[in-house]
Amino acid sequence: NAGVMQNPRHLVRRRGQEARLRCSPMKGHSHVYWYRQLPEEGLKFMVYLQKENIIDESGMPKERFSAEFPKEGPSILRIQQVVRGDSAAYFCASSPPVPGTASHEQYFGPGTRLTVT
Amino acid sequence: GQNIDQPTEMTATEGAIVQINCTYQTSGFNGLFWYQQHAGEAPTFLSYNVLDGLEEKGRFSSFLSRSKGYSYLLLKELQMKDSASYLCAVTDFSNDYKLSFGAGTTVTVRA
Secondary structure (H helix, E strand, O other), X not given: OOOOEEEOOEEEEXXXXXXXXXXXXXXXXXXXXXXXXXXXXXXXXXEEEEOOEEEEOOOOOOXXXXXXXOOOOOXXXXXXXXXXXXXXXEEEEEEOOOOOOHHHHOEEOOOEEEEEO | OOEEEOOOEEEEEOOXXXXXXXXXXXXXXXXXXXXXXXXXXXXXXXXXXXXOEEEEEOOXXXXXXXXXXXXXXXXXXXXXXXXXXXXXXXXXXXXXXXXXXXXXXXXXXXX
């Protein structure tokens, strides 16, 4: 049973370019969460999605960041016009569709390390 | 929001015991988690506490005191492979899916 997959593992972008980060949840999981980890800081919640629905995007910056989890295919975190401050590790987690226990079973992917030059 | 504090770094000798403390402040506490994260890898789940007391799982144990807003992770019989970052995270009732993490404690095990 493959775990949560993220790609790419490392991504380098110049300022102003777009970054697309992909996350494939574990088989049978329909809930996806994105977290950001800045150097020397803890993971910070960004967004919680279910298939075709954004449930909570309270941790997403208001501009340039968007996320989707389409009916088919991986979840995508998209950062437009990247700036140096976007350099971080972005982790995706997934959980099975059991209401009220989502946080108990979040399985994390290996992360994408974004470097903005 | 939540305020979660844990020490930045700890060093211990192989075979020893280390205790990593975590204090938190949150309204509507709904559970506390410990994760292990090796450098460059995914955080992996270690334990979950929602009631007061000690949960033991092999060499690792986790303790919770809700009245004190306090938890610790106890690592026994340390092995070199236990060198990693240990993350404390809490959730609250209003958003039980949203893990709020501390900055993590880097544990270095020396021979």
